[in-house]
Amino acid sequence: MIKVKVVYRKDEIVEAEVSGHAGYAKHGKDIVCSAVSAIVQTALKAIIDISGTKTRYVVNEEQGYLKFEVPEAGNEEERIKQQAVMRAMLLGVQDVEKGYGPYVKTEVKQKCL
Numbered sequence: 001m002i003k004v005k006v007v008y009r010k011d012e013i014v015e016a017e018v019s020g021h022a023g024y025a026k027h028g029k030d031i032v033c034s035a036v037s038a039i040v041q042t043a044l045k046a047i048i049d050i051s052g053t054k055t056r057y058v059v060n061e062e063q064g065y066l067k068f069e070v071p072e073a074g075n076e077e078e079r080i081k082q083q084a085v086m087r088a089m090l091l092g093v094q095d096v097e098k099g100y101g102p103y104v105k106t107e108v109k110q111k112c113l
Contacts (some may be wrong), residue, residue, distance in 0.1 A: 001019065001020050001021075001022065001023065001102070001103055001104070001105060002018065002019070002020045002022050002032070002033065002036050002042070002064065002104045003018070003019050003020050003077055003104070003105050003106075003107065004016070004017070004036065004093045004097075004104065004105070004106045004107070004110075005018075005019050005106075005108075005109060006090050006106065006107070006108050006109070006110050007107070007108075008055065008110050008111060009110075009111045009112075012070075012083055013070060013083060013087065013090065014069060014070050014111060015067070015068070015069050015070065015111070016040065016043070016044075016066075016067070016068055016086070016089065017042075017065075017066070017067040018036065018037075018064070018065065018066045018067070019063070019064060019065045020079050021055065021064045022034055022036070022100070022103040022104065024100065024103045024110050031060045032096065032100045032103045032104060033064070035096045036093055036096055036104060038042040038078065038096035039092040039093055039096070040066060040089060041066070041111075042089075043085050043086060043088070043089035044057060044066070044068050046085040046088070047068065047070060047082060047085055048080045049072075050078055050082055051070075051071045051082065052084065053072070054071045055068060055070075055071050056068065056069050056071070057069070057070070057081060062085050070082050070086060085092065089110075090106070090108070093106055094109045
């Protein structure tokens with residue numbers, strides 16, 4: 001199962017963590033894994049593009065693991081773009097979960113200040 005954890009601080013997404021494999025089909029043929037991977041990796045690439053090289057992330061493809069933090073925005077426009085990307089990512093993953101619930105689980109947490 002793929003587990004997707006999204007962490008909020010107040011009303012902003014500050015972190016995303018994805019772990020595991022869907023197990024829907026064989027490696028290389030798993031549409032659930034492909035969908036979640038494409039959504040989350042695209043979000044990370046967009047955050048890097050918006051925020052520059054200050055984005056911190058950890059990836060282990062073999063273990064199906066990716067974790068990244070949304071860096072502090074330099075200005076209000078950057079913050080709005082970051083949050084639009086992260087909310088779109090969450091909506092996309094939740095949509096995959098609706099169709100393939102046994103293979104994907106999302107968890108939304110609130111981070112303490």
